[in-house]
Amino acid sequence: MKVFSQIVALTLFSLLISSELYSQGGKATLIRIQTPSQDALRDLTVRGFDIIETKEGVYSEVIAFEFDLKRLDALGISYEVLVPDLTKFYLNRAGGWRSGKTLRIGDGTKMGFFNLDSMYLFLDSLQAAHPTLISEKDSIGQTILGRTQWMYKVSDNPETDESEPELLFTGLTHARESGGTTALLYFIEWLVTSYKAGDAEAQFLVDNREIYFVPVVNPDGLAINDSDTTARGGGGLWRKNARDNDGNGIFER
Structure with missing residues (x-):
């Protein structure tokens, strides 16, 4: 080679x-966190939260597992729950699409x-x-x-x-x-x-x-x-590897 x-x-x-090694996270929840500044957004990123969408200077949407919610609570970071159970949400949405x-x-x-x-x-x-x-x-x-x-x-x-x-x-x-x-x-x-x-x-x-x-x-x-x-029907929502690393250019972390 x-x-x-x-x-x-x-x-x-x-x-x-x-x-850190991945531990079973339970169900996935879609939440919204206010990130009015670049520092607030950077703080979430550095802490490894799974940010899927950001409206600059306003908020960030995050897919959070149970241990993520506990971390946010411990950090004193407030959040709004948008979708309590993402797996159930996607399964319901996919039902009609897959039918027949x-x-x-x-x-x-x-x-x-x-x-x-x-x-x-x-x-x-x-x-x-x-x-x-x-x-x-x-x-x-x-x-x-x-x-x-x-x-x-x-x-x-x-x-x-x-x-x-x-x-x-x-x-x-x-x-x-x-x-x-x-x-x-x-x-x-x-x-x-x-x-x-x-x-x-x-x-x-x-x-x-x-x-x-x-x-x-x-x-x-x-x-x-x-x-x-x-x-099983929705594919699971874990994004990172087994060491809790998302692989976005930070493989060495």
């Missing part, structure tokens, strides 16, 4: 060097997206069907909970280190953002099936590039959401 790929492995391994529809995405769990097991089953099956275009999965390290971070390579000689430009695609740094990984899986499928069908663009990419995929940077976080039986 080239130096580039070694750097990738070191970067992903640094996900393990972050702060057959989804190709994933195995139908997690609002139709892949869970961790079904995602690797999809990729391993795709690799077995196209072994001359997709490498066998390669470990780039393990998480704090012992899960392997897997990488796949797509190229015309996937098991050979060639002198070609390299591309890297990653997904699911944030555990509840399954759309990115889903796009990667179907991009891989498009590359290999279109290549064999004679598509000129796919053939150019596969013949002239070494394309690396790490579809799940954060398998611990995804597994946390998979294991949340109350959120």
